[in-house]
Amino acid sequence: MVKANSIPRVWRERTIKYRLIGGKCKKCGKSFYPFRRICPRCGSEEIEEVHLPREGKLLYYTVIRAPPSDFEEYAPYVVGIVELKDGTRVLAQITDVVEDQLEEGVDVEAVFRKYREQGKEGIIEYGIKFRPKT
Amino acid sequence: MRKVYVAGIGATKIREHWEVSLRELLVKAAQKAIEDSNIEKKKIQAAFIGNMSSGVLQGQEHLGSLFATWMGIPGIAASKVEAACASGGAAFHSAYLAVASGMYDCVIALGVEKMSDALTGDVTAALIMADDQDYVAFTGASFVGLNALVYRAYMKKYGAKQEDIALFAVHDHKYAVNNELAQFRREFSLEDVLKSPLIADPIRLLECAPTGDGAAAVVLCSEEYLKEANNEVKIEVAASTLATDILSLHDRDDLTTLQATVRAAEKAYKMAKISPSDVDVLEVHDAFTILGVIHLEDLGFAKKGEGWKLVKEGEIELGGKIPTNLMGGLKARGHPVGATGIYQIYDAVTQLKGEAGKNQVDDAEVALAQNVGGVGGTVSINIFRRVR
Numbered sequence: 001m002v003k004a005n006s007i008p009r010v011w012r013e014r015t016i017k018y019r020l021i022g023g024k025c026k027k028c029g030k031s032f033y034p035f036r037r038i039c040p041r042c043g044s045e046e047i048e049e050v051h052l053p054r055e056g057k058l059l060y061y062t063v064i065r066a067p068p069s070d071f072e073e074y075a076p077y078v079v080g081i082v083e084l085k086d087g088t089r090v091l092a093q094i095t096d097v098v099e100d101q102l103e104e105g106v107d108v109e110a111v112f113r114k115y116r117e118q119g120k121e122g123i124i125e126y127g128i129k130f131r132p133k134t
Numbered sequence: 135m136r137k138v139y140v141a142g143i144g145a146t147k148i149r150e151h152w153e154v155s156l157r158e159l160l161v162k163a164a165q166k167a168i169e170d171s172n173i174e175k176k177k178i179q180a181a182f183i184g185n186m187s188s189g190v191l192q193g194q195e196h197l198g199s200l201f202a203t204w205m206g207i208p209g210i211a212a213s214k215v216e217a218a219c220a221s222g223g224a225a226f227h228s229a230y231l232a233v234a235s236g237m238y239d240c241v242i243a244l245g246v247e248k249m250s251d252a253l254t255g256d257v258t259a260a261l262i263m264a265d266d267q268d269y270v271a272f273t274g275a276s277f278v279g280l281n282a283l284v285y286r287a288y289m290k291k292y293g294a295k296q297e298d299i300a301l302f303a304v305h306d307h308k309y310a311v312n313n314e315l316a317q318f319r320r321e322f323s324l325e326d327v328l329k330s331p332l333i334a335d336p337i338r339l340l341e342c343a344p345t346g347d348g349a350a351a352v353v354l355c356s357e358e359y360l361k362e363a364n365n366e367v368k369i370e371v372a373a374s375t376l377a378t379d380i381l382s383l384h385d386r387d388d389l390t391t392l393q394a395t396v397r398a399a400e401k402a403y404k405m406a407k408i409s410p411s412d413v414d415v416l417e418v419h420d421a422f423t424i425l426g427v428i429h430l431e432d433l434g435f436a437k438k439g440e441g442w443k444l445v446k447e448g449e450i451e452l453g454g455k456i457p458t459n460l461m462g463g464l465k466a467r468g469h470p471v472g473a474t475g476i477y478q479i480y481d482a483v484t485q486l487k488g489e490a491g492k493n494q495v496d497d498a499e500v501a502l503a504q505n506v507g508g509v510g511g512t513v514s515i516n517i518f519r520r521v522r
């Protein structure tokens with residue numbers, strides 16, 4: 001009952017999600033993810049589309065132990081805020097880690113991974129996760 | 135804008151109401167508020183119903199007409215108001231504006247949520263709908279998880295310790311013991327809280343507001359109607375404000391402050407012509423212990439990074455500098471999401487009426503209730519004053 005399952009919904013966000021496309025405001029200089037046509041901070045409509053850097057550092061993270069129903073089979077997993085090299089912040093899963101051995105501030109890089117399946121007969125959703133740089 | 139008064143309040147107990155439906159919860163709360171108001175049911179001209187998830191959790195929408203029908207007052211203006219966990223506060227704000235504008239003389243603001251019918255994972259999925267579905271819910275982040283990031287950022291920035299922040303939960307439970315509407319009327323020690331299971335690190339189970347069912351209602355009216363009702367205690371809405379912030383945490387510069395609180399509070403203090411030191415009773419939206427601490431700071435009761443000291447030094451207790459959540463707060467009174475904003479108003483007004491029993495603040499004159507939607511995407515602030 002409580003699911004946002006939809007094929008078009010995944011399809012229409014695919015480019016921004018798979019290629020990490022953000023926006024940079026020409027007025028206030030701030031960049032953000034995902035891309036949108038209007039700056040959420042200053043309201044400017046002069047936005048440049050940018051391919052965001054694929055490396056950054058992990059600012060904060062948490063371990064999801066009581067997940068939403070559509071993520072139950074994957075728990076526990078780590079979600080964090082990553083600050084990319086240009087200062088843009090992204091919320092994403094942190095992968096290839098042991099939950100209790102992770103440190104804030106660690107250098108991370110983007111990888112393309114599976115996020116969830118829309119049920120047995122639905123499609124599989126992919127996106128960017130980050131893993132510690134080796 | 136003309137003056138608006140609270141004529142009556144009503145609420146159901148908060149618990150898992152297995153035998154009671156969502157519509158019946160609404161009707162029960164409304165009947166109590168109407169009885170308390172001394173105003174006839176037929177005089178109500180409009181209803182605003184705060185609710186977050188009736189569609190996904192109950193398969194029920196169109197709460198305005200549903201309420202009017204089951205209440206036996208079809209014909210009134212009525213609709214649902216949604217602003218995630220701030221739905222109740224937002225519904226009250228709409229009801230306030232409806233009377234203040236002169237359009238209506240008597241309006242009822244309600245809040246309702248019925249969560250216990252759904253499985254835990256489905257409730258978790260419903261709550262994260264308060265944030266961006268495509269870029270936040272998509273990551274598997276839970277609502278607790280987002281607040282855990284705030285917790286981490288706060289501890290890192292200010293060097294605060296979890297054992298101090300977690301005291302907020304101990305505080306709430308201590309006072310809920312005397313509140314017969316509260317969901318958990320029992321005390322917990324700090325040790326209990328710190329040893330409870332991790333939900334989203336570092337947040338532990340006993341640092342989270344519980345899920346539950348409940349409905350609360352407030353009857354608002356004009357001065358003319360209040361005279362007719364001839365209530366013993368007169369309570370004025372001194373301010374009602376609503377503010378937003380950028381929806382998702384990763385788009386904000388500072389995770390340790392809720393700009394929507396700062397904005398709504400600034401407007402509210404100005405509207406009520408008061409400063410924080412004039413507030414006798416405070417209700418803050420402590421869905422998680424860390425939020426309770428941050429709200430004390432953002433509302434102007436403590437410097438940034440020092441909200442936890444107020445808790446630790448007993449300043450939010452009965453008899454302290456700023457008595458806070460004296461009916462149990464979200465943590466122990468309970469948090470039926472879309473109803474919470476109205477429960478907070480119920481508790482604030484109960485104090486001003488002098489009906490809070492063992493938890494009563496002597497001669498309480500000004501009460502402030504702060505209701506938060508999402509991780510501060512929306513904040514509602516309402517200030518009440520007893521007219522003497």
Ligand SMILES: [Zn+2]
Binds near residue numbers: 028029030039040042
């Ligand atoms: Zn801008």
